[in-house]
Amino acid sequence: xxxxxxxxxxxxxxxxxxxxxxxxxxxxxxxxxxxxxxxxxxxxxxxxxxxxxxxxxxxxxxxxxxxxxxxxxxxxxxxxxxxxxxxxxxxxxxxxxxxxxxxxxxxxxxxxxxxxxxxxxxxxxxxxxxxxxxxxxxxxxxxxxxxxxxxxxxxxxxxxxxxxxxxxxxxxxxxxxxxxxxxxxxxxxxxxxx
Amino acid sequence: xxxxxxxxxxxxxxxxxxxxxxxxxxxxxxxxxxxxxxxxxxxxxxxxxxxxxxxxxxxxxxxxxxxxxxxxxxxxxxxxxxxxxxxxxxxxxxxxxxxxxxxxxxxxxxxxxxxxxxxxxxxxxxxxxxxxxxxxxxxxxxxxxxxxxxxxxxxxxxxxxxxxxxxxxxxxxxxxxxxxxxxxxxxxxxxxxxxxxxxxxxxxxxxxxxxxxxxxxxxxxxxxxxxxxxxxxxxxxxxxxxxxxxxxxxxxxxxxxxxxxxxxxxxxxxxxxxxxxxxxxxxxxxxxxxxxxxxxxxxxxxxxxxxxxxxxxxxxxxxxxxxxxxxxxxxxxxxxxxxxxxxxxxxxxxxxxxxxxxxxxxxxxxxxxxxxxxxxxxxxxxxxxxxxxxxxxxxxxxxxxxxxxxxxxxxxxxxxxxxxxxxxxxxxxxxxxxxxxxxxxxxxxxxxxxxxxxxxxxxxxxxxxxxxxxxxxxxxxxxxxxxxxxxxxxxxxxxxxxxxxxxxxxxxxxxxxxxxxxxxxxxxxxxxxxxxxxxxxxxxxxxxxxxxxxxxxxxxxxxxxxxx
Amino acid sequence: xxxxxxxxxxxxxxxxxxxxxxxxxxxxxxxxxxxxxxxxxxxxxxxxxxxxxxxxxxxxxxxxxxxxxxxxxxxxxxxxxxxxxxxxxxxxxxxxxxxxxxxxxxxxxxxxxxxxxxxxxxxxxxxxxxxxxxxxxxxxxxxxxxxxxxxxxxxxxxxxxxxxxxxxxxxxxxxxxxxxxxxxxxxxxxxxxxxxxxxx
Numbered sequence: 023x024x025x026x027x028x029x030x031x032x033x034x035x036x037x038x039x040x041x042x043x044x045x046x047x048x049x050x051x052x053x054x055x056x057x058x059x060x061x062x063x064x065x066x067x068x069x070x071x072x073x074x075x076x077x078x079x080x081x082x083x084x085x086x087x088x089x090x091x092x093x094x095x096x097x098x099x100x101x102x103x104x105x106x107x108x109x110x111x112x113x114x115x116x117x118x119x120x121x122x123x124x125x126x127x128x129x130x131x132x133x134x135x136x137x138x139x140x141x142x143x144x145x146x147x148x149x150x151x152x153x154x155x156x157x158x159x160x161x162x163x164x165x166x167x168x169x170x171x172x173x174x175x176x177x178x179x180x181x182x183x184x185x186x187x188x189x190x191x192x193x194x195x196x197x198x199x200x201x202x203x204x205x206x207x208x209x210x211x212x213x214x215x216x
Numbered sequence: 217x218x219x220x221x222x223x224x225x226x227x228x229x230x231x232x233x234x235x236x237x238x239x240x241x242x243x244x245x246x247x248x249x250x251x252x253x254x255x256x257x258x259x260x261x262x263x264x265x266x267x268x269x270x271x272x273x274x275x276x277x278x279x280x281x282x283x284x285x286x287x288x289x290x291x292x293x294x295x296x297x298x299x300x301x302x303x304x305x306x307x308x309x310x311x312x313x314x315x316x317x318x319x320x321x322x323x324x325x326x327x328x329x330x331x332x333x334x335x336x337x338x339x340x341x342x343x344x345x346x347x348x349x350x351x352x353x354x355x356x357x358x359x360x361x362x363x364x365x366x367x368x369x370x371x372x373x374x375x376x377x378x379x380x381x382x383x384x385x386x387x388x389x390x391x392x393x394x395x396x397x398x399x400x401x402x403x404x405x406x407x408x409x410x411x412x413x414x415x416x417x418x419x420x421x422x423x424x425x426x427x428x429x430x431x432x433x434x435x436x437x438x439x440x441x442x443x444x445x446x447x448x449x450x451x452x453x454x455x456x457x458x459x460x461x462x463x464x465x466x467x468x469x470x471x472x473x474x475x476x477x478x479x480x481x482x483x484x485x486x487x488x489x490x491x492x493x494x495x496x497x498x499x500x501x502x503x504x505x506x507x508x509x510x511x512x513x514x515x516x517x518x519x520x521x522x523x524x525x526x527x528x529x530x531x532x533x534x535x536x537x538x539x540x541x542x543x544x545x546x547x548x549x550x551x552x553x554x555x556x557x558x559x560x561x562x563x564x565x566x567x568x569x570x571x572x573x574x575x576x577x578x579x580x581x582x583x584x585x586x587x588x589x590x591x592x593x594x595x596x597x598x599x600x601x602x603x604x605x606x607x608x609x610x611x612x613x614x615x616x617x618x619x620x621x622x623x624x625x626x627x628x629x630x631x632x633x634x635x636x637x638x639x640x641x642x643x644x645x646x647x648x649x650x651x652x653x654x655x656x657x658x659x660x661x662x663x664x665x666x667x668x669x670x671x672x673x674x675x676x677x678x679x680x681x682x683x684x685x686x687x688x689x690x691x692x693x694x695x696x697x698x699x700x701x702x703x704x705x706x707x708x709x710x711x712x713x714x715x716x717x718x719x720x721x722x723x724x725x726x727x728x729x730x731x732x733x734x735x736x737x738x739x740x741x742x743x744x745x746x747x748x749x750x751x752x753x754x755x756x757x758x759x760x761x762x763x764x765x766x767x768x769x770x771x772x773x774x775x776x777x778x779x780x
Numbered sequence: 781x782x783x784x785x786x787x788x789x790x791x792x793x794x795x796x797x798x799x800x801x802x803x804x805x806x807x808x809x810x811x812x813x814x815x816x817x818x819x820x821x822x823x824x825x826x827x828x829x830x831x832x833x834x835x836x837x838x839x840x841x842x843x844x845x846x847x848x849x850x851x852x853x854x855x856x857x858x859x860x861x862x863x864x865x866x867x868x869x870x871x872x873x874x875x876x877x878x879x880x881x882x883x884x885x886x887x888x889x890x891x892x893x894x895x896x897x898x899x900x901x902x903x904x905x906x907x908x909x910x911x912x913x914x915x916x917x918x919x920x921x922x923x924x925x926x927x928x929x930x931x932x933x934x935x936x937x938x939x940x941x942x943x944x945x946x947x948x949x950x951x952x953x954x955x956x957x958x959x960x961x962x963x964x965x966x967x968x969x970x971x972x973x974x975x976x977x978x979x980x
Binding site: 077080082084086087090091105117120121122123124127129130152153154156175176178 | 351352353356360365366367368369370371372373374375378403404405406410411431432433434435436439440451452455458459502517518521522524525528538539540775776
Binding site: 091092093094148149151161163169170171172173174175177180181183184185187188192197 | 900925
């Protein structure tokens with residue numbers, strides 16, 4: 023990653039919002055702290071996302087529709103729908119998450135191995151939808167970080183496909199939470215080392 | 217079928233005047249006000265007396281009237297399969313002493329319904345074997361459907377506070393001194409169709425004890441209904457049984473129209489019937505397909521799902537959304553169907569039987585499927601009625617009870633169709649009944665298409681339905697009706713009513729209480745899967761672990777309807 | 781009441797041929813091979829839509845993203861009457877009204893200063909379109925909008941106003957239906973003629 027004595031220390035711009043955690047050079051240009059090997063790995067990862075459909079409600083039916091022969095996610099490399107957290111890397115939360123279900127969701131999220139991505143499908147998972155109620159979580163980002171929010175009640179399978187394509191673009195640009203955290207860690211290590 | 221006076225005479229033989237049973241006049245069905253001391257004896261009498269024969273307990277719920285001295289009221293709905301009559305019992309209790317004797321000993325169907333009344337109102341049922349919270353989580357404080365409970369007040373559930381059955385925590389040995397194992401299935405599980413959790417104790421592979429936990433999708437439909445207007449509840453009803461969303465909306469609209477005294481125009485009724493039957497086909501496609509998928513046959517599910525996709529495009533052309541249609545309005549429908557609706561439904565009537573035929577060739581006489589499902593999950597007819605079962609699961613045990621034949625609505629008495637029954641009561645019988653029901657539904661749709669005449673699709677009573685847009689843009693009077701209906705909501709007269717239809721899973725009932733305002737006072741949904749699923753832990757005992765998924769998916773448990 | 785109009789579905793006992801299972805395997809393979817060969821050689825039987833190269837045409841009444849229509853001079857038709865905000869079950873519309881100082885008629889006395897819709901709360905039920913007395917809010921057929929953050933989902937007046945002439949808008953659910961389309965598109969996809977079909 024470059025010789026610390028030669029390059030000046032790199033200030034890191036914070037990791038919130040849509041601009042990912044990048045490292046800004048003193049002359050204003052931005053550098054993503056990735057290597058060519060990681061670009062290859064990202065290309066491999068984005069073309070073989072293995073979903074874990076955490077389907078709770080009506081959006082799970084549209085997710086089933088998305089898996090079936092009419093829309094067919096296997097064209098995106100995501101046919102292997104595994105319900106085990108250890109064997110998947112994309113958590114699609116489809117449907118309303120209630121307060122009773124939230125610890126289960128958090129436990130499953132924590133059991134997944136990095137790199138992991140989260141798509142929040144449907145307005146109930148994004149913000150609670152029209153259930154402003156005593157038992158409904160008002161958005162899963164109260165508990166877990168989300169990469170892509172797909173609106174719709176339920177979103178048509180095309181909308182979810184567009185969400186998956188957007189996630190693939192985010193992976194190749196390095197904008198997902200996992201990549202931003204990795205970049206921030208590397209930048210702080212470089213800063214500490216330099 | 218005896219009328220009200222004869223039934224009252226049969227009751228008065230055992231409970232003369234002054235023994236705590238009073239008949240309330242009027243109402244949509246016979247209503248009795250019962251003192252709580254008289255309740256257990258009256259329940260036993262209603263079930264055993266041959267003239268009354270109320271063997272099916274449909275619903276137990278609570279209603280909160282904070283202004284009254286006796287604040288809570290527990291309402292029971294009963295029906296007789298033999299005679300066809302219905303009765304409603306109301307037991308008032310005070311807030312300081314909310315205890316009612318349980319009727320679990322008379323009808324086992326009261327099991328989960330009473331637990332729900334306890335969870336939502338805090339009413340305790342004496343003699344109930346397992347009175348715990350059922351829908352809200354264990355760390356929830358307060359009782360959610362009381363009128364003084366703020367709808368947005370949430371309670372956080374932490375990781376360690378989740379529910380564990382007491383018998384699961386202790387180690388147990390079987391007769392050979394091997395330790396038995398406790399296994400947790402769900403709530404995030406490929407085969408639990410949503411969010412259902414079952415805890416089983418295993419002796420090898422055989423289940424010796426089971427307990428289910430629900431409430432993982434409790435979305436507070438009933439509280440949301442109290443804070444929205446009558447028409448705004450319709451999108452919420454779509455999300456109850458989301459596999460066949462139209463039928464919930466039709467059931468709700470029929471129940472409210474009964475209270476209002478308004479009838480939808482004939483064209484709207486025929487379209488509602490066509491789309492309800494197509495929704496029934498859609499629901500059975502998902503259920504049979506998921507059942508097959510769980511026992512390992514993945515191909516037929518892929519074939520039949522195409523039928524569902526084609527149904528979606530017809531629905532999307534009618535109302536704009538595939539799954540959660542919000543097509544029904546109180547008084548009719550929101551829009552007319554497109555001009556080529558008839559042609560595309562006729563195309564579907566040719567296409568779907570081919571897909572069902574492909575599935576039947578692969579599955580029905582298949583030795584592996586029959587070995588996996590025959591004899592599995594069997595239940596007897598008396599047991600099923602005692603647990604409160606209705607719908608295809610009850611018809612698979614031999615009891616031919618279908619609301620479309622018993623108490624027809626939307627003109628079902630004029631259509632020629634048969635009700636499929638089977639006698640074995642096991643998973644294979646439920647599969648056969650559902651496949652036959654799909655074929656009968658397509659027959660009904662074919663007959664209904666003949667009766668489709670042009671006409672209005674919503675009532676012109678502007679206290680109930682929005683006026684047509686042309687008038688709203690040009691006339692002042694229509695604009696004022698429009699304004700009042702949106703801002704205040706329609707006013708439903710004071711009273712209560714129980715409206716019921718045959719949904720895909722069984723009898724879907726709406727018990728609606730109105731206080732005359734624009735918001736419902738109380739809506740209680742009687743979900744068919746709630747009664748069916750409470751028998752599941754008892755069916756499971758003696759089966760093996762792999763049978764759990766076969767039985768659960770054949771019962772068609774939809775969590776949106778179960779937990780509301 | 782128990783009905784007598786029944787058809788009894790009984791499990792038929794298995795014949796020896798079915799129990800031996802070889803014929804059953806052949807029958808099953810015949811069904812699946814029929815589908816396979818039909819898909820392979822006659823592509824019109826394939827039911828898969830190859831999104832994004834091939835896009836299914838949404839129905840004419842699809843409830844998608846909202847559009848605020850404008851009058852000829854470009855100002856929004858909305859008069860900030862708050863009916864859509866009242867009708868919305870999800871409470872996702874927020875309007876703040878302001879007076880129009882120089883209004884030509886009494887009819888257009890107010891206009892919205894702030895009109896935001898939280899697209900991540902909206903349940904796309906269409907009640908706002910039904911409630912509007914001025915046909916100022918309609919829904920388009922855009923349903924594919926994924927966001928990277930919750931703040932992106934709250935759209936304001938500048939993003940909701942219609943862009944371009946009325947005839948060119950891709951309208952979905954709206955109160956009038958004008959000339960209704962004459963065909964319901966059943967989901968047999970149309971293979972694109974030479975290359976990628978242009979997006980809607």
